[in-house]
Amino acid sequence: MLYFGLGLVVPAQNSAKLVNYHIDAYNKRDVNQQYINTQTSKITTLESNYFEDGFIIRNFDTIRCKIYLPKSKFNDDLYLYIIVRFSGDSDYVYTPKDISGYAVRNITMRAHRSLISGDTTFFFIRLIENGRVTLYDRGRIPSSNEYTYYLNRQGDKNLLIFSPNKESDFFMQESYAYSTSPMISKYRGQNEKEFSIAFSEYLKDCEGIRNKIASKFYTVKDMETIIREYNECPLAN
Numbered sequence: 001m002l003y004f005g006l007g008l009v010v011p012a013q014n015s016a017k018l019v020n021y022h023i024d025a026y027n028k029r030d031v032n033q034q035y036i037n038t039q040t041s042k043i044t045t046l047e048s049n050y051f052e053d054g055f056i057i058r059n060f061d062t063i064r065c066k067i068y069l070p071k072s073k074f075n076d077d078l079y080l081y082i083i084v085r086f087s088g089d090s091d092y093v094y095t096p097k098d099i100s101g102y103a104v105r106n107i108t109m110r111a112h113r114s115l116i117s118g119d120t121t122f123f124f125i126r127l128i129e130n131g132r133v134t135l136y137d138r139g140r141i142p143s144s145n146e147y148t149y150y151l152n153r154q155g156d157k158n159l160l161i162f163s164p165n166k167e168s169d170f171f172m173q174e175s176y177a178y179s180t181s182p183m184i185s186k187y188r189g190q191n192e193k194e195f196s197i198a199f200s201e202y203l204k205d206c207e208g209i210r211n212k213i214a215s216k217f218y219t220v221k222d223m224e225t226i227i228r229e230y231n232e233c234p235l236a237n
Helices: 025-029 031-041 192-202 207-214 220-231
Strands: 002-004 009-012 015-018 051-058 061-068 082-087 090-094 101-104 107-116 119-129 133-138 148-153 158-162 170-174 184-187
Touching: 031 119, 051 082, 119 220, 133 220, 192 207, 207 220
Parallel strands: 002 090
Antiparallel strands: 009 015, 051 061, 051 101, 061 082, 082 090, 101 107, 107 119, 119 133, 133 148, 148 158, 158 170, 170 184
16 A cells, blocks of 8 residues: 555555645646656555665654665656655655655755745755765756755855756755745856856865865866865865
């Protein structure tokens, strides 16, 4: 039996037909939820050997469970929803509207809410590096077809958000998963020159990293290395 979040369920033998309890006028514009509905409606069987030990975070509680990972390769759907088993044959679909995060295998996710031009979308962002600056990413999803980075400086309530794959703006957004604050443009015209200027300033308290970025030794393609090295930098303060 498969349940959708806290909603209704239509039981079926060895199969699942989902009813989305998030259906209302507010969510008719939520293309991510529409995609989740479509994908989960196709589910017919769930092989038990594909459930792995993990946990979800809900209402500030860490809840141990089994999480369905049917593919060895990371799947972009994991930015949108997971299927969870607590006991027996009862399985649940959880989205960023239901939980604040989850972890399974080497994957750690936190819920994020994005409000742009009056449209609100929900998704998970994946932890890549943790330290003075924490780096998250998000793959291509229906509401945004661009791979995107999210950076959070320790003690800062804002996220720095940008896509490394195209010329776009850098944005700042409040980092809380359910903040209603809109994105505010911080740096304009994301390209190698603008990246060098922006990140030389953003990581200026580590001289070695600042110089490597300013000299273009490191570019936007080296983001994970940049943040990892910055977090290990003894000069950062």
